[in-house]
Structure formats: structure tokens, C-alpha cells
Amino acid sequence: MTAAPVVEPFDSARFRSVLGHFCTGVAVVTGHDGAEPVGFACQSFAALSLEPPLVLFCPGVGSRTWPVLRRTGRFAVNVLSGEQRGVSATFGARGADKFAHVEWTPAPSGSPVLAGALTWIDCALEAVHEAGDHYVVIGRVTALGDVSDGRPLLFYRGRYTVTEDEQPGEMFTWPRPDDWF
Numbered sequence: 001m002t003a004a005p006v007v008e009p010f011d012s013a014r015f016r017s018v019l020g021h022f023c024t025g026v027a028v029v030t031g032h033d034g035a036e037p038v039g040f041a042c043q044s045f046a047a048l049s050l051e052p053p054l055v056l057f058c059p060g061v062g063s064r065t066w067p068v069l070r071r072t073g074r075f076a077v078n079v080l081s082g083e084q085r086g087v088s089a090t091f092g093a094r095g096a097d098k099f100a101h102v103e104w105t106p107a108p109s110g111s112p113v114l115a116g117a118l119t120w121i122d123c124a125l126e127a128v129h130e131a132g133d134h135y136v137v138i139g140r141v142t143a144l145g146d147v148s149d150g151r152p153l154l155f156y157r158g159r160y161t162v163t164e165d166e167q168p169g170e171m172f173t174w175p176r177p178d179d180w181f
């Protein structure tokens with residue numbers, strides 16, 4: 001039998017403060033039910049598996065986008081560029097008419113690909129796990145967008161930021177190609 005973990009008390013502000021130090025990109029996860037497009041800003045996105053190709057993201061239990069994605073079994077992940085702070089703000093605000101001021105085209109799944117996104121990942125729903133006040137959603141990658149040289153939008157300590165210019169010689173190369181995976 002394992003001992004119960006020692007829990008030091010903390011409130012949600014401290015949780016957000018500490019977790020906010022983990023810098024991430026920002027994605028907009030989109031879907032379409034045949035009637036209207038849906039989507040929300042999401043930083044809990046990650047590559048999960050290469051063989052088979054899987055990704056994950058975590059929508060809150062109160063998300064109104066998520067039930068549409070669950071019903072249709074399809075979604076697209078739009079990787080935002082550093083010039084898309086406004087897009088993130090729109091898709092991160094509840095209830096707004098999120099598609100009123102953004103142009104989009106359908107990915108093969110029909111899910112919106114937002115104009116100006118760095119790239120996109122089209123997915124079929126693979127698995128869903130309940131986890132606290134969020135779901136962990138796993139998608140099987142079905143199509144991939146083109147890539148561009150633009151800089152990504154980053155979210156760090158509750159604020160947006162972008163990377164600095166790359167300096168010559170800064171490019172890191174792994175000692176062996178399979179070290180990471």
C-alpha cells in the first residue's frame with residue numbers, strides 16, 4: 001500500500017501563478033456541425049504519439065465548443081502566429097460571435113482553418129478521458145497543413161509574448177536523432 005501524498009495547501013491563484021510559468025503556444029481548436037463553425041482558444045495542446053500519429057487537448061467541462069466536436073468526431077487545431085493576439089482574445093472570450101471577424105476555409109474534415117494560422121492539424125476523435133474539471137481529448141491526425149516561417153504566439157504568465165529573433169549559431173542539434181522520442 002502506498003502512503004497518502006503530503007499536500008501543502010495552495011489556492012487557485014497560486015496554481016495559476018506557478019503553472020503560468022510554463023510557456024506554451026496558443027491554438028484555436030475548431031469544428032463544424034454542418035450548421036455553424038465553433039472554436040475556442042487552447043493552450044493545453046500537445047503532440048502525443050508518432051506511431052500512430054496522435055495529439056491531445058483539454059477542454060473545460062463547461063466548454064460549449066467541445067460538445068460539437070464530440071458529436072461530429074472531428075476537429076482541427078489552428079496554431080496561432082504572433083500576429084493573432086486578437087484572434088486568441090476573441091476565441092478565448094466566452095459567448096462572443098467568434099467567427100464574425102475572421103476568415104476561414106474548411107480543412108478536409110470540414111473544421112475551420114483560420115486565415116493567418118501558422119499551420120493546422122486535422123483530426124478524428126480517438127478517445128476522451130475525464131480529468132477533474134477538464135477532459136483530456138485525444139485525436140488521430142488525418143491531415144496536416146502547410147508550414148510557414150512566421151513566429152508563434154506564446155502565452156506566458158497570463159500574457160502574450162513572442163520569441164526573439166534567432167541569433168546565428170543558436171540552432172540546437174540533438175546528439176542523436178532519436179534521443180527525444
Ligand SMILES: Cc1cc2nc3c(=O)[nH]c(=O)nc-3n(C[C@H](O)[C@H](O)[C@H](O)COP(=O)(O)OP(=O)(O)OC[C@H]3O[C@@H](n4cnc5c(N)ncnc54)[C@H](O)[C@@H]3O)c2cc1C
Nearest residue numbers: 040041042043044058059060062063064065092093094095
Ligand atoms: C491563451 C488562452 C488559452 C486557453 N486555453 C484553454 C485550454 O487549454 N482549455 C480550456 O478549456 N480553455 C482554455 N482557454 C479558455 C477558453 O478559450 C475560453 O473559456 C473559451 O470561451 C471557451 O470557448 P467555448 O466555445 O468552449 O465556450 P463558450 O461558448 O465561450 O462558453 C464558455 C462558458 O461561458 C458560458 N457562457 C457563454 N456565453 C455566455 C453568456 N452570454 N453569458 C454567460 N455565460 C456564458 C458558457 O455556458 C460556458 O460555461 C484559454 C484561453 C486563452 C485566452
Ligand SMILES: NC(=O)c1ccc[n+]([C@@H]2O[C@H](COP(=O)([O-])OP(=O)(O)OC[C@H]3O[C@@H](n4cnc5c(N)ncnc54)[C@H](O)[C@@H]3O)[C@@H](O)[C@H]2O)c1
Nearest residue numbers: 015016017019020021022043044058060092155157158159
Ligand atoms: N487549461 C485551461 O483551461 C486554461 C488555460 C489558460 C487560460 N485559461 C483561461 O483563459 C482565461 C485567461 O487566462 P489568464 O490571462 O487569466 O491567465 P491565467 O493567469 O489564468 O493562466 C495562468 C496559467 O494557469 C493555468 N490555468 C489557468 N486557468 C486554468 C484552468 N481553468 N484550468 C487549468 N489550468 C488553468 C494555465 O497553465 C495558464 O497558463 C482565464 O479564464 C483562464 O482560466 C484556461
